[in-house]
Amino acid sequence: MNNEQNTTSQRQNRTKDHLKQALIELIKEKGYHSVTVKNIVDYASYNRSTFYIHYPDKIEFAEDLLVSMLQGLEASVGKPYIPGHKVYTAKLNAPSFNIVSYIYKNRNFFELLNYDDTLPGLHIQFPQTILKIYKEQFIFETINNIPVNMDYFKRYTAYGFYGLLQNWIQNGFKVSQEEFIEEVIDLTKTHIYSLKYIGNNS
Amino acid sequence: MNNEQNTTSQRQNRTKDHLKQALIELIKEKGYHSVTVKNIVDYASYNRSTFYIHYPDKIEFAEDLLVSMLQGLEASVGKPYIPGHKVYTAKLNAPSFNIVSYIYKNRNFFELLNYDDTLPGLHIQFPQTILKIYKEQFIFETINNIPVNMDYFKRYTAYGFYGLLQNWIQNGFKVSQEEFIEEVIDLTKTHIYSLKYIGNNS
DNA sequence: GATTAAGTGTCTACTAGTTAGACACTTATG
DNA sequence: CATAAGTGTCTAACTAGTAGACACTTAATC
Numbered sequence: 161m162n163n164e165q166n167t168t169s170q171r172q173n174r175t176k177d178h179l180k181q182a183l184i185e186l187i188k189e190k191g192y193h194s195v196t197v198k199n200i201v202d203y204a205s206y207n208r209s210t211f212y213i214h215y216p217d218k219i220e221f222a223e224d225l226l227v228s229m230l231q232g233l234e235a236s237v238g239k240p241y242i243p244g245h246k247v248y249t250a251k252l253n254a255p256s257f258n259i260v261s262y263i264y265k266n267r268n269f270f271e272l273l274n275y276d277d278t279l280p281g282l283h284i285q286f287p288q289t290i291l292k293i294y295k296e297q298f299i300f301e302t303i304n305n306i307p308v309n310m311d312y313f314k315r316y317t318a319y320g321f322y323g324l325l326q327n328w329i330q331n332g333f334k335v336s337q338e339e340f341i342e343e344v345i346d347l348t349k350t351h352i353y354s355l356k357y358i359g360n361n362s
Numbered sequence: 363m364n365n366e367q368n369t370t371s372q373r374q375n376r377t378k379d380h381l382k383q384a385l386i387e388l389i390k391e392k393g394y395h396s397v398t399v400k401n402i403v404d405y406a407s408y409n410r411s412t413f414y415i416h417y418p419d420k421i422e423f424a425e426d427l428l429v430s431m432l433q434g435l436e437a438s439v440g441k442p443y444i445p446g447h448k449v450y451t452a453k454l455n456a457p458s459f460n461i462v463s464y465i466y467k468n469r470n471f472f473e474l475l476n477y478d479d480t481l482p483g484l485h486i487q488f489p490q491t492i493l494k495i496y497k498e499q500f501i502f503e504t505i506n507n508i509p510v511n512m513d514y515f516k517r518y519t520a521y522g523f524y525g526l527l528q529n530w531i532q533n534g535f536k537v538s539q540e541e542f543i544e545e546v547i548d549l550t551k552t553h554i555y556s557l558k559y560i561g562n563n564s
Numbered sequence: 565g566a567t568t569a570a571g572t573g574t575c576t577a578c579t580a581g582t583t584a585g586a587c588a589c590t591t592a593t594g
Numbered sequence: 595c596a597t598a599a600g601t602g603t604c605t606a607a608c609t610a611g612t613a614g615a616c617a618c619t620t621a622a623t624c
Binding site (some may be wrong): 172175210241 | 610611612613615
């Protein structure tokens with residue numbers, strides 16, 4: 161079997177990816193509003209024409225970067241790092257670990273959260289995405305069937321998790337993924353809960 | 363004036379650069395000897411044919427990565443970060459600062475020093491390059507014309523600097539470039555010296 | 565307020581870099 | 595021993611990327 165074909169669409173994405181990497185670096189260097197299209201193509205060694213083949217302007221380009229990364233984050237939950245993930249036992253649980261490993265893998269991007277003049281929408285949409293994942297992809301079961309308002313509970317735990325993520329990112333990913341996950345679990349333990357992964361089929 | 367032309371050779375290097383980045387990442391992930399050509403092109407989203415257009419095999423490719431980075435290191439010394447560099451005064455001096463900033467800028471590559479099954483030749487040639495720079499591009503003048511064996515002296519200070527670099531790299535570049543440079547200077551201060559940059563002429 | 569300089573967005577014709585695919589060959593893995 | 599995976603090489607075909615020019619808009623400078 162000969163599976164060395166990169167589909168055309170995949171190939172087309174290569175240039176986009178390189179341009180995106182350039183944007184990330186340039187935002188860190190000089191701030192989003194100071195970055196020009198010319199800066200981007202120079203940094204990534206492309207012709208300015210090439211940029212306009214792929215994107216109408218800097219704004220839509222930046223939006224594409226943002227949504228592609230946040231969509232990737234959502235999708236990552238369903239792609240377990242540890243195969244055969246089960247309901248939370250006492251150790252690492254697959255679903256939230258996937259979020260963490262996705263962020264770590266793309267830390268170059270998520271470090272943009274540390275910057276002021278950064279990707280428009282990032283500071284707002286990142287926590288919203290975390291919440292969305294908790295709402296749509298996780299279910300919680302109280303231990304002794306103690307009744308809780310699940311909507312509030314999810315919001316509470318999602319933002320708690322977000323707070324820990326923020327700290328992890330701000331400190332330059334000092335602790336390892338594994339250590340970080342354990343921290344998260346330890347803290348979540350203090351709440352009544354039992355986490356289960358839903359998956360895509362309801 | 364229209365200066366948006368990337369010269370042909372520059373453009374040709376773009377693909378090479380992307381392949382090199384892929385190699386760096388893959389060495390970190392699975393070790394040099396486990397990396398295949400197929401891994402590299404898959405990671406960088408190129409066709410396998412493309413690789414062989416640029417390089418005869420993985421070995422020469424790896425060599426190209428190594429020498430290009432070390433040559434870049436040598437060349438960086440002559441490209442002052444701070445314009446108008448002078449003889450060492452009491453603050454940052456340009457020549458060694460350039461080495462540091464080059465390493466930091468390319469930390470992705472130099473982090474390979476932290477790995478065991480890494481780029482062949484790196485662990486040997488990196489310190490040799492530091493020494494070469496000290497020998498060829500720096501001159502030292504003893505303060506009160508105290509006689510020293512300059513060959514030994516350069517070797518001694520070069521390897522001292524190398525030791526500090528190693529530590530900086532191993533600890534994930536925790537301290538900033540500026541702080542690191544100051545550390546270096548503080549330590550070098552304990553020796554009889556006055557450092558001067560030679561440059562390319564003579 | 566006029567004058568540079570730098571960036572934007574669009575469009576063309578061209579080509580060099582990249583691709584798919586097939587080939588025979590060589591390691592590994594079970 | 596056999597299956598699977600990777601290597602190195604070559605061709606014909608393509609398309610993604612290029613140079614260059616255009617009119618236009620800002621932003622800074624005198």
